[in-house]
Amino acid sequence: MLLTREPLSTAPAADPAFCRDIVEGLSRFPKATPPIWFYDQRGSELFEAIADLPEYYPTRTETGLLQRHGPDFAEAIGPGRAVIEFGAGSARKTPHLLRAIDPVAYVPIDISGDFLHASSAALAAAFPGLPVLPLVGDFNADLSLPAAIHGLPRLGFFPGSTIGNLEPAGAVDLLRAMRRLLGEEAMLLIGMDRIKDPARLVSAYDDAAGVTAAFNLNLLTRINRELQGDLPLEAFAHRAVWNDDKARIEMHLEALRPLHFHVAGYCFDMAAGETIHTESSHKYGQRDERLLLRAGGWEPTRQWSDDEGLFSLILASA
Numbered sequence: 001m002l003l004t005r006e007p008l009s010t011a012p013a014a015d016p017a018f019c020r021d022i023v024e025g026l027s028r029f030p031k032a033t034p035p036i037w038f039y040d041q042r043g044s045e046l047f048e049a050i051a052d053l054p055e056y057y058p059t060r061t062e063t064g065l066l067q068r069h070g071p072d073f074a075e076a077i078g079p080g081r082a083v084i085e086f087g088a089g090s091a092r093k094t095p096h097l098l099r100a101i102d103p104v105a106y107v108p109i110d111i112s113g114d115f116l117h118a119s120s121a122a123l124a125a126a127f128p129g130l131p132v133l134p135l136v137g138d139f140n141a142d143l144s145l146p147a148a149i150h151g152l153p154r155l156g157f158f159p160g161s162t163i164g165n166l167e168p169a170g171a172v173d174l175l176r177a178m179r180r181l182l183g184e185e186a187m188l189l190i191g192m193d194r195i196k197d198p199a200r201l202v203s204a205y206d207d208a209a210g211v212t213a214a215f216n217l218n219l220l221t222r223i224n225r226e227l228q229g230d231l232p233l234e235a236f237a238h239r240a241v242w243n244d245d246k247a248r249i250e251m252h253l254e255a256l257r258p259l260h261f262h263v264a265g266y267c268f269d270m271a272a273g274e275t276i277h278t279e280s281s282h283k284y285g286q287r288d289e290r291l292l293l294r295a296g297g298w299e300p301t302r303q304w305s306d307d308e309g310l311f312s313l314i315l316a317s318a
């Protein structure tokens, strides 16, 4: 679609990276915005509510695996490591892992600072002897680990199938960056969501209660609030579709009528039926997940999944 740009003189400062990503994403055709910006305070809360939905199997399946296989983790990972969690969020799954492997430090990384600090405090209270060193930031960008864990062997913990948000090339880049960040003796425990019946996948991303729709639409609320937007929320509908060629669920926000709106002083148009692609969630088969890890510089050593084969936890070595 055509768009015209009119720089605005007096836009108050928002997160410049948020502004850049959204303006660029809305200027593209098709329109697409990065999913990291879902997670403001409200978005993080809505994701917690998604995790409890009957249709959203990944969180409860992965948590079950972490609960059930503690003795395996103890044997395969062992004590004395610094655990670095990527995208920790509420860190509800973490206690199961920490209890099993007896680490010497825990570094949760998350983009949502308030959320991270609250969950870090709760975790520190539950594990009194364990140094908890939260890091606010985007793990897709360059990060440096706290000096306090220098020299310690590391375990990267990347649960939730967050890796699935990235296109394969980006996923490989991220795995390589983690390999560099975590060092030579590192291990990685990563969750990936499996390819399965498309109807089951779609319902996990388009729940009956409308929580995922609210999560998707909250991005527009955030844009309106933080980037002086005037997107009409009632003119957008949540869509979740299975892209079979790319083996991924896509979330979109579809314009229900022709729209003209503004964000950060720029003008945008959408035709009726046009969408903003807000998230991709890639799913992997059993061989795909090993191939992805190897392409990213990690050698898979163990793998756990549930009886239905819905979700997979994989341990890999540097």
Ligand code: AVJ
Pocket (backbone or CB within 6 Å): 050, 058, 160, 161, 162, 164, 165, 204, 205, 212, 215, 279, 280, 281
């Ligand atoms: C947190 C990225 C793993 O892709 O399943 C849930 C986010 N989006 N419902 C996912 C999400 C819509 C979730 N991840």
